Amino acid sequence: MDLMADIAALDIRGRVSREEWQTRVDLAACYRLVALHGWDDLVFTHVSARVPGPEHHFLINPYGAFFEEITASSLVKVDAEGRAVLDTPFAVNPAGFTIHSAVHAARPDAQCVLHTHTLAGVAVSACEEGLLPLSQQSIFPLASIGYHDYEGVALRDDEKPRLVRDLGDHTNLVLRNHGLLTVGPTVADAFLSMYVLERACEIQLAAQSTGRPLTRIAPDVVGTAMAQGRTATRGLLGALVWPGLLRRLDRMNPGYDR
Secondary structure (H helix, E strand, C coil), X not given: CCHHXXXXXXXXXXXXXXXXXXXXXXXXXXXXXXXXXXXXXXXCCCEEEECCCCCCCEEECCCCCCHHHCCCXXXXXXXXXXXXXXXXXXXXXXXXXXXXXXXXXXXXXXXXXXXXXXXXXXXXXXXXXXXXXXXXXXHHHHCCEEEECCCCXXXXXXXXXXXXHHHCCCCEEEECCCEEEEEECCHHHHHHHHHHHHHHHHHHHHHXXXXXXXXXXXXXXXHCHHHHHHHHCCCCCHHHHHHHHHHHHHHHCCCCCC
């Protein structure tokens, strides 16, 4: 199978609803933005989105495609068990969907689930104290964060209840010795949460690398972070930056909306 030829030839816009097509476009853009920011790990992480409508269907990447290659048409629509529900030439990574299916099933508000294995994210996930309140960027994820201990490659269904328990109603989850995960009511919101969490991890590693004493932000300041974030973005959160991100993507890597 020529994966790129299959991606280039596929056009399913006329086979799905307008709402599903828009979700596909946003999710394909998210994949390419993850690659643009250097958060991808070859083909080994995933972003998923719930398909609008009463069915419990989800979109996830075609296994084997690099994130900068993904298009709206190439995304695979699957059911809650990870089985394709629309004809596709592509496969799905079962390890990837184990995590995502658990979160989507437990959190109807989590329309998008974004998971990364970045250098900074994995490094912080391996630190006993996890994410520390060292920067303005850190206070926003710290206001809504959980931790899940490493249990091996995510293939077993019996891990799902513990993953869901550790995420709780949080927006951010640190997967110990593994990486980062964010959820959001939109693709844009999940992306913005990951951007802030990733920057907080990068800043923490940079600060710790100085070897100098570090000043932590007071707990009461962290506690007001969510309200401050909504004020700073005029309540728009991801929607404030998403149009600009798409313009950047259109300049640097167009074609995600095919």
